[in-house]
Amino acid sequence: MKMIYKLDFLKSETPDFTVFDLETTGLSNRRDRIVEIGAVRYSGGIITDSMNEVINPGIPIPPSASSIHGIYDRDVIGKPFIEEVLPRFLNLIAGSVLVAHNASFDVGFMRKALGRAEMDVPEIPVLDTIALAKAAWPGRRSYSLQNLAVFLAINVRKAHSAEDDSRVCLELLKKGLEVYRKGSVNE
Structure with missing residues (x-):
């Protein structure tokens, strides 16, 4: 999993995207564990697959x-x-x-989980919607997912739910790509 720092590939390609979010027992990928994965596969302008799974982290979940x-x-x-x-x-x-x-938060947890499971980390490009949002809408006070959802009139059903955060992030991606492809993005 390698971060994409330049967005220029989006002008000529329409790749498949898988938008995902994790909920965890805390903020440290060394000590904490994943408790929920939400993911949505988006291809050709439609959702083609999704998953949402609550996971037993094997450790107590702090209050x-x-x-x-x-x-x-x-x-x-x-x-x-x-x-x-x-x-x-x-x-x-x-x-x-x-x-x-x-993305660095979620990808860090995913890498650790794969390592603990003795599974290979795939070589896959990773796009952070914070970078896309900063390019599409520069100068915002906050680039949190919830603040961007309010700004872009994206309906949030249940904040901090991996399933809903994935859906909200997909809507943010679609709106960011629209601005980007119109050529009004500052890279």
């Missing part, structure tokens, strides 16, 4: 994390462990550009 994403220890009892979910996620993202908001 501070639960208060943000609403996933508690009781919610992960009997849920699959990350090793069971990763093959489906890797299949979903194969051949696409991986997209996330603040």
Whole structure:
């Protein structure tokens, strides 16, 4: 998973995108674990596949994390462990550009999870929608997903839910690409 720093490929290509978001037990990918994966595959202007999976992290979920994403220890009892979910996620993202908001956070957790599961990290391009938003709408006070959703009139159903954040991020990507392809983006 390698970050894309230049957006110029978007002018000539319309790749498949897989927009994803993670919810975690905390902020450290060394110590904390994934508790939810949401992902949406977008190809040719339509959603072609998606997944949303609550995951048993194998460690207690701190109350501070639960208060943000609403996933508690009781919610992960009997849920699959990350090793069971990763093959489906890797299949979903194969051949696409991986997209996330603040991608280094989500990609860092995904790399760690793959490493712990002794699975290869795929060589796949990663686009951060923060970079796209900064190019499309420079000078904003905040580039958080929720603030951009308000600015762009994107309906947020449940903030800090991997499933809904993936959907909101996809809408942000589509609006950013529209501005970008019109040529009014500052790179």
